[in-house]
Amino acid sequence: xxxxxxxxxxxxxxxxxxxxxxxxxxxxxxxxxxxxxxxxxxxxxxxxxxxxxxxxxxxxxxxxxxxxxxxxxxxxxxxxxxxxxxxxxxxxxxxxxxxxxxxxxxxxxxxxxxxxxxxxxxxxxxxxxxxxxxxxxxxxxxxxxxxxxxxxxxxxxxxxxxxxxxxxxxxxxxxxx
Numbered sequence: 001x002x003x004x005x006x007x008x009x010x011x012x013x014x015x016x017x018x019x020x021x022x023x024x025x026x027x028x029x030x031x032x033x034x035x036x037x038x039x040x041x042x043x044x045x046x047x048x049x050x051x052x053x054x055x056x057x058x059x060x061x062x063x064x065x066x067x068x069x070x071x072x073x074x075x076x077x078x079x080x081x082x083x084x085x086x087x088x089x090x091x092x093x094x095x096x097x098x099x100x101x102x103x104x105x106x107x108x109x110x111x112x113x114x115x116x117x118x119x120x121x122x123x124x125x126x127x128x129x130x131x132x133x134x135x136x137x138x139x140x141x142x143x144x145x146x147x148x149x150x151x152x153x154x155x156x157x158x159x160x161x162x163x164x165x166x167x168x169x170x171x172x173x174x175x176x177x
Contacts, residue, residue: 001092001094001099001100001101002099002100002101003094003097003098003099003100004097004098004099004100004103005097005098005126005167005170005171006096006097006170006171007096007097007126007170007171008169008170008171010169011166011169011170012096014166015126015166018145018151019128019132019151019153019159019162019163020141020151020152020153020154020159021037021151021152021153021154022145022148022149022150022151023037023149023150023151023152024148024149025149027056029149030056030149030150031056031057031060031062034057034062034142034150034152035060035062037152038062038140041138041140041154043138043139043140043154044136044137044138044139045064045065045066045110045135045136045139045140046062046063046064046065046139046140046142047064047065047066047067047068047110047131047135047139047140047141047142048064048066048067048068048141048142048143049067049068049124049125049127049128049131049141049142049143050068050069050124050125050143050144051069051070051071051072052144053142053143053144053150054067054068054069054083056150057142058083063115064115064142065109065110065115065116065139066106066109066110066115066116066117066118066131067083067085067116067117067118068106068118068120068124068127068131069117069118069119069120069124070119070120070121070122070123070124071119072123083117084115085114085115085116085117086114086115086116087109087112087114087115087116087117088116088117088118088119089105089108089109089116089117089118089119090118090119090120090121091105091118091119091120091121092120092121092122093120093121093122093123093124093126093127094122094123095122095123096123096126097122097126098126098127098129098130098170102118102120102127102130103130105118106118106127106130106131106134107130107134110131110134110135110136125143128141128143128153129163129166129167132153132155132159132160132163133160133163133164133167135155136155137155137156137157138154138155138156139154139155140152140153140154140155141153141155
């Protein structure tokens with residue numbers, strides 16, 4: 001496994017803040033608001049990162065092109081939920097890192113015409129950055145903000161540029177394990 005990026009202590013603090021629009025509220029409230037935003041914005045694709053947010057969107061008939069999950073919620077084991085995906089990919093991605101295989105899987109999923117579920121052994125949080133990088137313009141990348149609600153990132157050239165800067169600030173270690 002090749003680790004391409006590792007989280008620095010400075011970025012760990014910065015990334016606790018939402019990378020997009022924070023929608024506060026309960027599951028029902030956030031889904032209601034998200035549906036209104038989606039009706040207005042008509043995103044070309046939805047990508048979810050995280051087990052709870054992926055489950056909540058699919059239960060509300062908002063079907064992501066790509067879901068990235070790790071079968072954990074709040075760092076605790078969670079029962080995997082069933083999602084009809086055309087393809088499932090398993091990747092290794094240790095906590096606080098982004099691996100080459102995870103990057104490749106996200107890129108391939110976004111290039112594909114089918115629904116893809118990526119199951120991460122390790123942690124999926126930082127893969128939000130890679131999802132924004134490879135998602136088509138005007139897509140939504142959605143992830144959960146613990147104890148607050150959900151975050152919706154609209155993929156734009158400016159948002160991609162912001163993500164590139166974050167990735168540049170991460171330690172590019174490229175070490176094999």
